[in-house]
Amino acid sequence: MELLEHLRNRQRQDADLFIHRIFLDRYPVTLVGATSLIDLPQTVKLLQTQVRHVVASESPLLAISGGIGERIGQEELVKVFEAITEGKLIIIPDNADPCIKLFPISRKLSRSIEAPMTENVLRGGISAFTEDLDTNIGIVKKQTMTDKLRIHTYWLGSGLRRKATLLYMDGAVNSSFLRELQLAVESHSTQDVPDLQTLNTMLGFTRWSLVTRFNTTELPENASFALNEGKVVMFLDRLPFAIVLPSLVGDMFASDNDRNYPLFFMLAIRLLRIVGVLINTLMPGVYVALVSVNPDVLRIELAMSIAGSRVGVPYPAIVETVLLLVTLELILEACIRLPKSIGTTITMVGGIILGQAVVEARLVSNVLIIILAATTIASFTVIGFHNAISIRISKYVVLILSALFGVLGLFAGMIVISAYLASISSFGVPYLSWPRSKEQSDG
Amino acid sequence: MDKSMQVIVVYLLTHIGLIFFMYPTDIIECLETGHWSAILLGFAIHVALLAVYLKGLQFGAPNNVIDIYKRFGRWFAIVFLFPVALYFAVVIVITIRAYSEIVTLVFLDNTPLWAIMALLLAVSSLVAVYGVETIFRTGILVALLFSPALLLVFSLSFQNADWRYMLPLIDQRAASFSYVFREPFLLSFFAFTGGFLFLGFIPPRIPYKPRKVLLASAALLPMFMLSVYVPLLTFGQSAASLLQFPFITAVDTVNVSWLMFDRITLFFLLSLVGFVMIYISLVMWKTALMIRSVVTIMSPIVTILLLTASVFLACLYIPNWHAVERILWWNTLLRLYVMLVIPFVTLVLGFRLHRKGAAH
Numbered sequence: 001m002e003l004l005e006h007l008r009n010r011q012r013q014d015a016d017l018f019i020h021r022i023f024l025d026r027y028p029v030t031l032v033g034a035t036s037l038i039d040l041p042q043t044v045k046l047l048q049t050q051v052r053h054v055v056a057s058e059s060p061l062l063a064i065s066g067g068i069g070e071r072i073g074q075e076e077l078v079k080v081f082e083a084i085t086e087g088k089l090i091i092i093p094d095n096a097d098p099c100i101k102l103f104p105i106s107r108k109l110s111r112s113i114e115a116p117m118t119e120n121v122l123r124g125g126i127s128a129f130t131e132d133l134d135t136n137i138g139i140v141k142k143q144t145m146t147d148k149l150r151i152h153t154y155w156l157g158s159g160l161r162r163k164a165t166l167l168y169m170d171g172a173v174n175s176s177f178l179r180e181l182q183l184a185v186e187s188h189s190t191q192d193v194p195d196l197q198t199l200n201t202m203l204g205f206t207r208w209s210l211v212t213r214f215n216t217t218e219l220p221e222n223a224s225f226a227l228n229e230g231k232v233v234m235f236l237d238r239l240p241f242a243i244v245l246p247s248l249v250g251d252m253f254a255s256d257n258d259r260n261y262p263l264f265f266m267l268a269i270r271l272l273r274i275v276g277v278l279i280n281t282l283m284p285g286v287y288v289a290l291v292s293v294n295p296d297v298l299r300i301e302l303a304m305s306i307a308g309s310r311v312g313v314p315y316p317a318i319v320e321t322v323l324l325l326v327t328l329e330l331i332l333e334a335c336i337r338l339p340k341s342i343g344t345t346i347t348m349v350g351g352i353i354l355g356q357a358v359v360e361a362r363l364v365s366n367v368l369i370i371i372l373a374a375t376t377i378a379s380f381t382v383i384g385f386h387n388a389i390s391i392r393i394s395k396y397v398v399l400i401l402s403a404l405f406g407v408l409g410l411f412a413g414m415i416v417i418s419a420y421l422a423s424i425s426s427f428g429v430p431y432l433s434w435p436r437s438k439e440q441s442d443g
Numbered sequence: 444m445d446k447s448m449q450v451i452v453v454y455l456l457t458h459i460g461l462i463f464f465m466y467p468t469d470i471i472e473c474l475e476t477g478h479w480s481a482i483l484l485g486f487a488i489h490v491a492l493l494a495v496y497l498k499g500l501q502f503g504a505p506n507n508v509i510d511i512y513k514r515f516g517r518w519f520a521i522v523f524l525f526p527v528a529l530y531f532a533v534v535i536v537i538t539i540r541a542y543s544e545i546v547t548l549v550f551l552d553n554t555p556l557w558a559i560m561a562l563l564l565a566v567s568s569l570v571a572v573y574g575v576e577t578i579f580r581t582g583i584l585v586a587l588l589f590s591p592a593l594l595l596v597f598s599l600s601f602q603n604a605d606w607r608y609m610l611p612l613i614d615q616r617a618a619s620f621s622y623v624f625r626e627p628f629l630l631s632f633f634a635f636t637g638g639f640l641f642l643g644f645i646p647p648r649i650p651y652k653p654r655k656v657l658l659a660s661a662a663l664l665p666m667f668m669l670s671v672y673v674p675l676l677t678f679g680q681s682a683a684s685l686l687q688f689p690f691i692t693a694v695d696t697v698n699v700s701w702l703m704f705d706r707i708t709l710f711f712l713l714s715l716v717g718f719v720m721i722y723i724s725l726v727m728w729k730t731a732l733m734i735r736s737v738v739t740i741m742s743p744i745v746t747i748l749l750l751t752a753s754v755f756l757a758c759l760y761i762p763n764w765h766a767v768e769r770i771l772w773w774n775t776l777l778r779l780y781v782m783l784v785i786p787f788v789t790l791v792l793g794f795r796l797h798r799k800g801a802a803h
Contacts, residue, residue, distance in 0.1 A: 294550055299705045405554065405562055408546055411713040412566050415585060415720055419566075422580035423573040432580045 003074045003092060003099070007032055010081075017084070024051045030092040032080075033104060037087035043104040047091075069102030085161070110135070116218040118385065123260040128218040133163055133237040140167060140233065140242070143224040148172070154185055156202075157192040163237040164193070167223075172230040180427040181232060181245060193236065199243070205426065210393055212386040213426050215251050216241035225256030246426040250434060252277065252387045276381030281395045281417065283375045284321050285402035285410045287368060291317040293406025305367075312362040318403035320364050321372070325399075328376050329392070449579040450642070450651040451659040452586050457638035457725060458663050459593075460718030461538075464545060465771075467670045467689045469631035475680055477617030481628060482667045484620065489635040490660055493642075496786035497653035500643050502793030508643035508785075509736045511792050524733060527640070527785060530777040531730040532750070535723055536757045537774065539563050541767050542719055543758075549691065550709055560758050563720060568751040570724035571731065572744055576649065578728060582721050589714035596711040597669060602697045604676035629775050634667075636782040638722065643789065644729050727751070 004019070011017045016036040022029060024047065031044070069091070072079050080090055080099065089104035113135065115121075116128035125143070129136045137151060148170040156162045164185070168178055181203070188202045196214075197207065205213045214234070217223055223233050223242040234243040244251075253273040258266040291310065295303045313320060331350045335343055359366045375395070379388050394417050401409035401416075424431035470481050503511040512520035543559040551559060570581055622628050642656065674689030677696060683689045694708045704710070731746040741749075761767060 294709070296550070297704055297706050297709050299703055302703055401562075405559070406551060407709055407713055408551060408559070408562070408716065411589075411717050412562055412720070414588060415566055415581065415717055416569065418584040418588070419570040419573055419577060419581040422584060423577040430576070430580060432584060 003077070003080065004030060006077060024048075024091075025055050028094045030094070032084065032090040032092060034084055034087060037106055037109070038089055038104045039107050043089060046105060069100040071098040072101050073098045082161075113139070119218050121219065121221075121257060124257045125219065125221045127220065129220065129223075129235075129240045129242055131238045131240050133165060133235055136235050136240075136242065137165060137167070139220045140223055140227070143220040144169075144227060149227065152182070154189055156185075156189055158190045160192045160194055162193055165235045167227060167233045167235070169227045169230065172228060173232060174230055174429065177246065177427045177429050178232060184427075196243075199236070203245075203426075209424070211247070211390045211421065211424055211431060213245070213247055213424075215244040215247045215384055216386065217244060217384070218242075219257065222256050225259075246429045247431070248429075248434070249421060249432050251384070252382045252391075255383045273381045273383070276378040277391055279378040280375050280391055281398055282410065282414070283371050283378075284325060284395055285398035285413060286407075287371050288317045288321055288399060289402040289406045289410050292403065293409075297407065306365070309365040309367045313365055314362075317368075318399070320368060321399065324358075324364050324368060324372050325396075328372060332376070445652060446579070446649045447651040447655040449583060449649065450645065451656055453579055453582040453721065453725065454638060454642070454656060455659060455662060456582050456586055456718045457641070457722040458634065459666055460715050460722050461634045461638070462663075462666050463670045463690045463715055464541070464688055466631055466634040466667070467674055467683075468687065469627040469633075470671045471675065471680065471684050471689060473622050473625060473627035473631065474617055475614070476611050477613040478671050478675065479668070480613065480617040480620070481622060481631070482664075482671060484623070485628075485631060485635055486664055486667055489639070489663075490657070492782055492786045493639050493660060494657060495790050496639065497642060497657065499786065499789035499791070499793035501653055502797035503789070505647040506796070507646065508640075508789060509733060511789060511796060513736070514796060515792060521737060523785075523788060526777055526780050528730055528733045530774065530781050531726050531733075532754070533770065533774050533777065535726055535730070535750075535754050536761070537767060537771055538719060538723055538726075539567075539754060540758045540761050541771075542716055544764055544767065545688065545691075545712070546716065548687075549712055550706075557759060560755065563716070563723070564751055564755055564758075567720050567723035567727060568747050570721065571727040571747050574743070575644070575646065575725075575728055578721065578725055579649065581724075585717055585721060589717050592710040592714050596694055596697075596707055599697050599699060599707065600669070600673045600694055601676070602699075603693075604673070605679075606676060608676045608679045609672075626772065629779070630771060632775075632778055632782060633771065636778050638725075640781065640785065641725050641729060644732060 007017070007019055011019060014034075016034050018031070018033060018035050018040065020031045020040070022031060022044065031040075031047075033040075033043075072083065072090070074092070080101075083090060083101045087104075087106055088101050091100040091102065093099070110130050110132040113127045113130055115126050119128075127139065129139060141149060146169070150168055150170050152166045154164045154166070156164050166182065166185070184203050191198070191202050193199050193202060196216075200209070200213060201207055203213070215226075217226075218241055220242075223244065226242075226244045227233055232245045234245060236243065253270050258269060261269070290298055290303075291306060295307070298306070310317075331346060334346055338346060355369065358364050359369060379392050382388050382391060397416060398410060398413035401413040403409070405412065422430070422432050470478050474481055499511075500508070506514065509520065509524065512523055539560050543556055543563060546559050547554065547556055570578055573581075616622060642653075645651065670690050674683045674686065674693040677683075677693040678686070678689070683693075686692050691708055691712060694711055695706065697707060699707060727747055727750060731743060731750060734746050734750070735741055735743065738746075761770070
């Protein structure tokens, strides 16, 4: 038999491919699948039970094809191999009949629903998305509980296949945005999507964007709020995040989880985040501008005390700031890479080196340490790590311009960043717009 | 999707950016008492022209100004609009040069002038390259970011005011409008005519309500008043008339003990420079649009880059402040053309297009 021959050849390369002969009732058949994806004993048990029912009702055995699987002709090799890769079970009868593809009992390969790892919830639902696509959709369905939720599934990629799902709320979604998004997904569906960077290019966004074009969230609550706001939620198989499109500037400051707090508190906390972003982008620039270019702006007492703290520092303010900023960025990056048990060491070493030794050695001024500590803390008041990264980068633009032009450079930097943010739009939805179901207003 | 808000914000922003520097100098030079009559007259003319222009655009909708003129022949459009493009180009040169000079004078005395001009131009052309929608959105963001500083300065600026300088309210010269054809008054229109032409270049994908823009122009009147009366009330007419930038100097006298900054002028000035950058990018975008409607093969980026380069060269050739003032005066002719002829011709053309459209 040609198909079996092919499969045996394949087995020599793929150790986890099983070719297992059993009798179903009195027909000899061959079961084919991947051991790593299929729980074989359980599946065989299920098959036997089903066969027994079929025999009892005295209908021909192949009628099970109408019940639990679908037929694939033995000559359709590609389809057979695709089905095996997807984790399906193939039953090949010994006569030349078409084979049957069916859903086996698969091995449990994803974790159960757990608390979020990258987002903290103080008040609100705590379960987070997992790597399993269907589980994620199920969680969202349970969270929204409406018949307006629409779900479209796509297979992406040719070599590396990946399932993607688009969810949106009928009636709330911006239809032109949805249409363009679907068009982009459909027209590039053969492109492999191993990571979010390629997803970015697949959707037609520039690769050099400093601002993320889609937000990710681990929390079903946020995903369902986004759906209600008219955004589109996308799930990729094996990615434990909901990808929310389009990403708007408000997502940096406003989490839907805030709505679980009293209104006044919610507004105050959002204002705090805006202040955090401003501090983070502007403070290093302000320091450099005021110390090295425009000290006359400051009140004389303050200017004197800052100058006093810099006595003995052997290089200009910009070098001092960049040195310390780079160190801080290194600490941040190291904290992400390190296992949790060593993380405390870094905190201690970083704290002692930066807080104490550097100042005492007169390498940087202590005012700068205060400013940069505030800057670093402020950068994480925004929502989502992806947003924190983009504002971390934008502060360097301000810093360089401030070093060259003083306070004028600071303001020019603000305009450059504003213009950059204003220039971004995804599928006709500007980044600087406020989410409103169906129509956008800017501001 | 009504985007009037964006249009209004940019309209206000561009004017506020222009008002506080040369305008008070001109008005204070123009009259000895009763400055409000000159302000009100200028403002009334501004609103009237704005109304005429908007009406013409409304008739000609959904065409923009260039398309309206082009409907009456390519050469017709070139003849009528070439002075406008030239005016815009000169305005960019003057604004860049003047504002760099101000920045140097007030707080960057060590930085070479060309560096400041390069910065202002680079930022403006960057914003202009992004296109008009970005300019508008940037305008909103910049207004949100910078207006706290402006409001603070406005509310503090009366600290040293002596209200007796208000009097006498009027004299014969102010009442007889005899100042109208004098140089300072004509020069003061720099602050009025700079901005409003952009309303005619807005593409139909940014819909706005002309009535709202007209109403919003009322918000400018307090600004014009503030810009003249703050220095007048602080120094008095005779002292204020000696100053190059009376408003800036008046704000410089303000002393706030609870603020960590010694000179709040800086933040005020920089906010205005920010607004002016938006204004320049808008004018650049308009000019590029006009150039490209004639030379259609040029891409927007190339046009703006060429424009930027030539403006920069022109700026370098202006030796001193006196030369800036001379160019500003020469440009008055073009300005009068732009502010008087264009709105009325637009009205007539728009009306004819409207009738033609109605006849079909």
